[in-house]
Amino acid sequence: MLTQHHARSRLSSGCAQRTQGTVVRSLEACASVSAGSRRYQMLLRKFGRLFDSSKILCHFPQKKKQNLFSTFVRGLEKQQTACVSRQTVDARCLDPNRSVGMCAKRLSVEGNIAVGKSTFLRMLSSFFQEWSLVTEPLQKWQHVEDSHEGMGNLLQLLYDDPTRWSYTFQTVSCMTRFKTQIEPLSEQFLSRNEAVQVFERSIYSDRYVFAKCLFELGHLNSIEWAVYQEWHTFLTQEFEKRVALSGIVYLQASPEKCFERLQRRARKEEKTVHLDYLQKLHEQHESWLVTKTTNVHFDHLKNIPVLVLDVNEDFENNPPVGEHLMKQVRDFVTEF
Numbered sequence: 001m002l003t004q005h006h007a008r009s010r011l012s013s014g015c016a017q018r019t020q021g022t023v024v025r026s027l028e029a030c031a032s033v034s035a036g037s038r039r040y041q042m043l044l045r046k047f048g049r050l051f052d053s054s055k056i057l058c059h060f061p062q063k064k065k066q067n068l069f070s071t072f073v074r075g076l077e078k079q080q081t082a083c084v085s086r087q088t089v090d091a092r093c094l095d096p097n098r099s100v101g102m103c104a105k106r107l108s109v110e111g112n113i114a115v116g117k118s119t120f121l122r123m124l125s126s127f128f129q130e131w132s133l134v135t136e137p138l139q140k141w142q143h144v145e146d147s148h149e150g151m152g153n154l155l156q157l158l159y160d161d162p163t164r165w166s167y168t169f170q171t172v173s174c175m176t177r178f179k180t181q182i183e184p185l186s187e188q189f190l191s192r193n194e195a196v197q198v199f200e201r202s203i204y205s206d207r208y209v210f211a212k213c214l215f216e217l218g219h220l221n222s223i224e225w226a227v228y229q230e231w232h233t234f235l236t237q238e239f240e241k242r243v244a245l246s247g248i249v250y251l252q253a254s255p256e257k258c259f260e261r262l263q264r265r266a267r268k269e270e271k272t273v274h275l276d277y278l279q280k281l282h283e284q285h286e287s288w289l290v291t292k293t294t295n296v297h298f299d300h301l302k303n304i305p306v307l308v309l310d311v312n313e314d315f316e317n318n319p320p321v322g323e324h325l326m327k328q329v330r331d332f333v334t335e336f
């Protein structure tokens with residue numbers, strides 16, 4: 001292992017055409033991965049080369065060099081559990097000015113209507129009490145301020161007249177999802193060894209499942225679909241890391257099973273939801289997350305890790321099934 005002494009002697013050896021930014025990024029990356037992991041070794045080699053290949057640090061004032069060096073040494077000493085990929089390191093940082101250690105792993109739980117996402121989130125909250133869970137902002141859609149009527153129920157309007165209300169619904173659903181996804185996390189939460197945040201659905205299912213489906217069904221016309229996509233792309237690029245996810249958990253069940261659960265739950269707005277709509281939504285989920293034939297527009301989303309969990313079986317009233325699902329999520333999260 002590179003010792004403090006070795007690294008110091010390399011500090012004084014020569015110069016190269018590297019930017020300060022590169023050095024800082026390497027240092028931060030070194031500090032953020034587990035010592036002993038392959039990625040760590042790779043960074044170590046890269047870091048060693050940076051020092052070997054000279055000029056690098058001659059642009060830095062002495063104090064800065066010392067700070068950088070102690071950051072590096074702290075990185076060497078740090079024993080973290082997970083091996084973090086470069087892409088994930090980026091996706092985990094909510095604020096680009098924040099140090100790499102102050103990041104959260106961010107997952108979304110995706111799946112068809114009534115597949116059991118809320119139930120699954122409740123189970124996550126009892127297994128992983130330290131995690132931050134963010135439920136879908138459904139109540140906001142059921143209570144939209146209406147200057148004439150007081151409050152309007154947009155979910156009801158959508159299901160009663162989808163062609164009239166789909167565009168309005170998607171603007172509200174997506175806007176509320178953006179708001180929840182960019183909400184800052186407390187310093188206290190972020191400073192935990194493992195800060196994990198889980199969202200029930202995301203700005204991505206809003207577009208690649210629902211809005212796309214409503215367009216294909218003719219409820220969004222081509223102009224509405226184009227306008228929706230334009231502002232969705234714009235906002236996602238603007239917010240960039242603040243809306244990026246580290247992974248997706250896809251709860252998969254047959255449309256028939258979801259329909260059965262939907263009927264049992266009997267939410268009043270969903271009386272007009274039929275099996276064929278659930279079949280269409282199922283196909284959208286499969287194309288996006290399983291066969292990956294959906295054309296997605298954001299690089300980080302193209303390669304995102306997806307955990308597919310079969311939830312046809314009752315996990316709500318069957319503890320061993322539930323525990324097995326939780327274990328799979330635990331392992332999945334540990335991987336990145």
Ligand SMILES: Nc1ncnc2c1ncn2[C@@H]1O[C@H](COP(=O)(O)OP(=O)(O)OP(=O)(O)O)[C@@H](O)[C@H]1O
Nearest residue numbers: 112113114115116117118119261265313314315316
């Ligand atoms: N694995 C399961 N086995 C049996 N019943 C389940 C299971 N998961 C959920 N349910 C039941 O199915 C119904 C729908 O579940 P839930 O509300 O969690 O779905 P959801 O995916 O959050 O729905 P939505 O898409 O509307 O947000 C509830 O009555 C719940 O008790």
Ligand SMILES: Nc1nc(=O)c2ncn([C@H]3C[C@H](O)[C@@H](CO)O3)c2[nH]1
Nearest residue numbers: 113136138169173205206210211270
């Ligand atoms: N059109 C449409 N777009 C969305 O982004 C969206 N997200 C959720 N829903 C519907 C499904 C449930 O009935 C109910 C609660 O999940 O809201 C949506 N409907």
